[in-house]
Amino acid sequence: MGGELRFVQGNEACVEGAMYAGLDFFAGYPITPSTEIAELLASRLPLKGGKFLQMEDEIASICAIIGASLTGNKVMTATSGPGFSLMQEGLGYAIMAEIPCVIVDVQRGGPSTGLPTKVSQGDVNQARWGVHGDHAIVALTASNHQDVFSITVDAFNFSETYRTPVILLFDEVIGHMRERLKIPEPGEIPLVERLKTSVKEGVDYHPYLQREDGRLPMSDFGGVHRYNVTGLFHDMWGFPSEKPSVVHELMRHLVDKIDHHVDKMARYREYFIEDAEMLLISYGSSARSALHMVTDRRQHGERVGLLELQTLWPFPAAVVREKTRNARYVVVVEMNMGQMLQPVKAAVEKPERVFLANRVDGVLITPADILNILRLIQGKGV
Amino acid sequence: MAKLKLRAHVINREWCKGCGICVHFCPRKVLELDEFDKVVAARPQDCVCCKLCELRCSDLAIEVQTEQD
Amino acid sequence: MPARDYIRERFFPHMWCPGCGHGIVLNGLVHAIENIGLKKNDIVMVSGIGCSSRIAGYMDFHTLHTIHGRALAFAIGVKMSRPDLTLLVPMGDGDALSIGGNHFIHACRRNIDMTAIVMNNRVYGMTGGQYSPLSGHGTMATTAPYTNIDQAFDIVSMATAAGATFVARATAYHVQQLPNILEEAIRHKGFSVVEVMTPCPTYFGRKNKEGSAVNMMDNLKTRTTPIGSKAKQENPSLIERGVFVKKELPEYCAEYQRIVEQAMKGK
Numbered sequence: 001m002g003g004e005l006r007f008v009q010g011n012e013a014c015v016e017g018a019m020y021a022g023l024d025f026f027a028g029y030p031i032t033p034s035t036e037i038a039e040l041l042a043s044r045l046p047l048k049g050g051k052f053l054q055m056e057d058e059i060a061s062i063c064a065i066i067g068a069s070l071t072g073n074k075v076m077t078a079t080s081g082p083g084f085s086l087m088q089e090g091l092g093y094a095i096m097a098e099i100p101c102v103i104v105d106v107q108r109g110g111p112s113t114g115l116p117t118k119v120s121q122g123d124v125n126q127a128r129w130g131v132h133g134d135h136a137i138v139a140l141t142a143s144n145h146q147d148v149f150s151i152t153v154d155a156f157n158f159s160e161t162y163r164t165p166v167i168l169l170f171d172e173v174i175g176h177m178r179e180r181l182k183i184p185e186p187g188e189i190p191l192v193e194r195l196k197t198s199v200k201e202g203v204d205y206h207p208y209l210q211r212e213d214g215r216l217p218m219s220d221f222g223g224v225h226r227y228n229v230t231g232l233f234h235d236m237w238g239f240p241s242e243k244p245s246v247v248h249e250l251m252r253h254l255v256d257k258i259d260h261h262v263d264k265m266a267r268y269r270e271y272f273i274e275d276a277e278m279l280l281i282s283y284g285s286s287a288r289s290a291l292h293m294v295t296d297r298r299q300h301g302e303r304v305g306l307l308e309l310q311t312l313w314p315f316p317a318a319v320v321r322e323k324t325r326n327a328r329y330v331v332v333v334e335m336n337m338g339q340m341l342q343p344v345k346a347a348v349e350k351p352e353r354v355f356l357a358n359r360v361d362g363v364l365i366t367p368a369d370i371l372n373i374l375r376l377i378q379g380k381g382v
Numbered sequence: 383m384a385k386l387k388l389r390a391h392v393i394n395r396e397w398c399k400g401c402g403i404c405v406h407f408c409p410r411k412v413l414e415l416d417e418f419d420k421v422v423a424a425r426p427q428d429c430v431c432c433k434l435c436e437l438r439c440s441d442l443a444i445e446v447q448t449e450q451d
Numbered sequence: 452m453p454a455r456d457y458i459r460e461r462f463f464p465h466m467w468c469p470g471c472g473h474g475i476v477l478n479g480l481v482h483a484i485e486n487i488g489l490k491k492n493d494i495v496m497v498s499g500i501g502c503s504s505r506i507a508g509y510m511d512f513h514t515l516h517t518i519h520g521r522a523l524a525f526a527i528g529v530k531m532s533r534p535d536l537t538l539l540v541p542m543g544d545g546d547a548l549s550i551g552g553n554h555f556i557h558a559c560r561r562n563i564d565m566t567a568i569v570m571n572n573r574v575y576g577m578t579g580g581q582y583s584p585l586s587g588h589g590t591m592a593t594t595a596p597y598t599n600i601d602q603a604f605d606i607v608s609m610a611t612a613a614g615a616t617f618v619a620r621a622t623a624y625h626v627q628q629l630p631n632i633l634e635e636a637i638r639h640k641g642f643s644v645v646e647v648m649t650p651c652p653t654y655f656g657r658k659n660k661e662g663s664a665v666n667m668m669d670n671l672k673t674r675t676t677p678i679g680s681k682a683k684q685e686n687p688s689l690i691e692r693g694v695f696v697k698k699e700l701p702e703y704c705a706e707y708q709r710i711v712e713q714a715m716k717g718k
Contacts, residue, residue: 024532025528025531025532027528043714046707046710046711046713046714046715047714047715049711049715051531051532051707053527053528053531055524055527055557056553056554056557057553059521059524059554060521060524060527060553060554060557061524063517063518063521063524063525063528064524064525064527064528064531065528066525066528067497067515067524067525067526067527067528067529067530067532068528068529068531068532069528070515070528070529071529071532071533072532073532075528089518089521090518090521093517093518221495221513221515221529221533221536222492222493222495222513222529222533222535222536223492224492226491226492226511226512226513226514227513227514228507228508228514228515228516229514229515229516230508230516230517231516231517231518232516239462239508240508240516
């Protein structure tokens, strides 16, 4: 219902965003802390004639949504780190075959079974490089439920626009925490629908031939155009090819179609950045603590600011470079061993001025934790 | 059903890989492999149009055309 | 010749070795489809990885060449969103029952309307002759240079136990029976499994001294027998072929439609 005020978990906000975006098909496998997404969709999707499937594992789940996407559906799956590991081969297939789909990873502590019910942001690099081979990837996140909703809609929109899988990288705290969500009115957030080919029946259709704007119009499986889809390098008809020129062109296309649109996909929020001497960069639930700490220190007259990233991949390097220009210190706040620290260091003018404020013990990093680390960096002690 | 009458064995020499399955299992020994290991209908007059060669051809290289087709 | 109407001729001659049974399966499948009178636009063929999986590229349907072992999982996504389409899922023995074994048994259990064709040549051909879960004890392979100590699955028993509602076995030799069984499997409303025993003269045949493609076809003739035949009673080592299971159970897409109706009624 548009305009409705709700008090929900982050996982529920994600479900609402997906339904708003036009989700038709979900397949998943139970795993903490993402399971609520599957549970909610099991009851919500049939209400609109949509399909919900509980598959035998995460591998089957991502494969099923890719199959469903090919028939023209908007599709999603949801999991957590261990399941996300299993999904990597399907994710690679969706990248190679350019199939729109959304994969939610509600992160928990890892590696392995790790800390099933505790928070972590340890899958940032799994999202980036979990798939073998060169590729570009889109991964988005958010720190509050209103943003979880809208970034979920963005995920579907990007997946349709660029014919690519999009990863939603939430975390346990965001997934399970409850807070207010106002469901936007229909039409309030624009939706991107599947770009369908205008090629008529009987005319040669090229599923992998770009238009001038770089987009690839699709034809639904079961429609009038019969073509091939494969995870092998392929020509513009979708048939396997090992021709070096075809391979090179496809690889360039797969990377460029994302990298050339970093600015269009860069989602972020900024707080007190202009005069900030100390600039925090954070995302997801750790950005909540960072914002709390920044707001508090501002009241004490300290020139602290926060850049909250919502687009993690493709990494918005130009934004980070621009926003950190006037800062004396940059502190990356995250709940891992520094997975966002590295791209930030690569993006800024003075990487030696970039520090890490982290926690990796399954406990949400607190404003006090961040402040202590800040004081240490400043040479002021705790 | 009327007895099928042979019009021709249409053999796609490009596709035939010369495995010899059709030759061996032809009940009337109509087929042979030539010096290039491609199948030929050496004794078409003996063909009873059972089409087993067509069905058993892994290369889709033989078609038994009959007057009834 | 009906094959011409259903294949992508520009990719022929195909990449399979001389005497490979996979082309015979393709041939039989085309006859089955023609007998049923299916339109090409209404057929989706989903395959995995391996020699057998290349069949999808040769057929002029909607074709989805996927990941090793995962064909059935992709197929379920297609079928659930478009229950009106006919789903054909050709797989190899390693593809379907080793790496894809879990998807295989769960697809059987769900009874979703599609036809799984296991082209069983008892070897990994694409990678050059390693033993598969269908090679069987005492066979030789590049990864079993002394002898293979792995016992083989029985595809028919496994599919039956997992709940498939149509289970059959055919061979590449019995080419009159093959299209008939495939036709019956495709027509069946539910999950159909057809094992087709096919020769791989290049790897299985050579490693196991089975001789030429012709000899291997001969073996399919002499080592198999119709279900319940007198020959089977006299020689229990014969492998039976025919339709083992054909039963009616609620089909998955139809059942899901009932869920949709139930949910909407309560709205």
